[in-house]
Amino acid sequence: GQQLNQSPQSMFIQEGEDVSMNCTSSSIFNTWLWYKQDPGEGPVLLIALYKAGELTSNGRLTAQFGITRKDSFLNISASIPSDVGIYFCAGQDAGGTSYGKLTFGQGTILTVHP
Amino acid sequence: NAGVTQTPKFRILKIGQSMTLQCAQDMNHNYMYWYRQDPGMGLKLIYYSVGAGITDKGEVPNGYNVSRSTTEDFPLRLELAAPSQTSVYFCASSYPAGGLGGTGELFFGEGSRLTVL
Numbered sequence: 001g002q003q004l005n006q007s008p009q010s011m012f013i014q015e016g017e018d019v020s021m022n023c024t025s026s027s028i029f030n031t032w033l034w035y036k037q038d039p040g041e042g043p044v045l046l047i048a049l050y051k052a053g054e055l056t057s058n059g060r061l062t063a064q065f066g067i068t069r070k071d072s073f074l075n076i077s078a079s080i081p082s083d084v085g086i087y088f089c090a091g092q093d094a095g096g097t098s099y100g101k102l103t104f105g106q107g108t109i110l111t112v113h114p
Numbered sequence: 115n116a117g118v119t120q121t122p123k124f125r126i127l128k129i130g131q132s133m134t135l136q137c138a139q140d141m142n143h144n145y146m147y148w149y150r151q152d153p154g155m156g157l158k159l160i161y162y163s164v165g166a167g168i169t170d171k172g173e174v175p176n177g178y179n180v181s182r183s184t185t186e187d188f189p190l191r192l193e194l195a196a197p198s199q200t201s202v203y204f205c206a207s208s209y210p211a212g213g214l215g216g217t218g219e220l221f222f223g224e225g226s227r228l229t230v231l
Contacts, residue, residue, distance in 0.1 A: 009154070033219070042118075042204050042222030043157075088156060099164050100145045100208045101172070102220060104156035 006089050006105030013079055014113050021087060021108045022073040029091030032065050032072040033102065037086040046087075047074070079112050086110070116140050120205050120223035127195040127230045135190040135226045137205030145208045146188040147172070147220065148180065150201040157204065163188055195230045202227050 006023045013019060023032070031050055035043035047058050049065035049072060056063055062075045072089055086109050090102040121136045139146065144165050149157040149172075159172030163182040177199060179191040188207075192199060206220040 004156070006156075040224070042206075042224050043220075044222070045219055048219055099162060099170075100220065101147070101159060101162060102157075104149075104158075106154055106156045 004089060004091060004103055004105040006108060008108060009106065010109040010111070012111045012113065015079060015081060017079055019076040019079055019083070019110060020073060021089075022071065023089035023091075023105045024071045025091055025103075026070070028069040029093065029103075030069070030098075031092035032063070033090045033092070034061075034063050034072070034074045035088045035090060037088065037107075039085070043088055076110075079110075081112050081114055084110055084112050118205055118207055118221055118223035120203075120226050122226060123224065124227045125229070127192075127228065129195060129197065129230060131195050132191070132193050133195070133228075135192070135203055135205075135228075137188045137190065137223060138186050139188075139205075139207040139221070140186065141207060141209070141221065142185060143207035143209045143221070144185070146182065147206045147208075148178070148188070148190045149204045149206065150174065151204060151225070152201050160190065160203075192228075197230050200228060200230045 003026050033048045034046045036046050037043045047063040052069045053067045054065040060077045086107045088107050089105040118139045147162045148160040151157045158174045160178050161180040163169045169180050182188050203226045204222050206222045208220045
């Protein structure tokens with residue numbers, strides 16, 4: 001099956017620092033998404049990317065869809081304590097019969113020290 | 115708007131027992147999914163459905179069964195529970211934007227935490 005490699009696996013940062021995480025794939029995706037999971041909750045969508053090369057921002061979050069369609073990154077600027085959680089990248093298969101299925105990365109656990 | 119509702123939130127099973135995890139969505143979404151989440155492994159797709167009466171296997175279907183008799187409900191059945199099925203299970207739904215590709219925006223429930231002892 002497809003593999004998504006997400007790095008880093010965990011990050012410990014000070015409040016106010018910027019954060020960067022990325023995902024690489026062995027195959028092409030036509031959609032990249034970034035989700036955040038708070039403790040005891042389900043993942044919630046942060047940013048969706050639909051075009052190769054696309055750069056999208058959502059407040060302090062910025063994500064890019066790699067030009068090769070095999071990678072994506074997420075940046076968080078000026079981190080705050082509520083940014084704590086697990087961040088997942090997810091790719092949606094290219095092709096018309098994907099039925100919305102997503103392949104997820106392993107997740108990045110973010111800890112922010114006040 | 116409730117979104118995706120999963121029950122139960124927590125359950126402990128003995129080896130060999132069976133149970134059903136319930137999932138309901140009120141967003142009139144065609145597509146529904148079951149994922150399991152294990153530490154450090156991300157989310158793995160168990161089964162999915164593109165509409166009432168239509169289901170298909172995902173990446174890790176062994177030991178599970180599903181049915182989709184209505185648009186709203188997508189229960190996941192565990193037969194003969196094993197310790198390897200200890201996990202957090204997430205149900206999700208989405209609506210196709212057009213064609214068969216979907217929007218990619220899955221809406222998740224809060225999860226069902228299952229322990230098999």
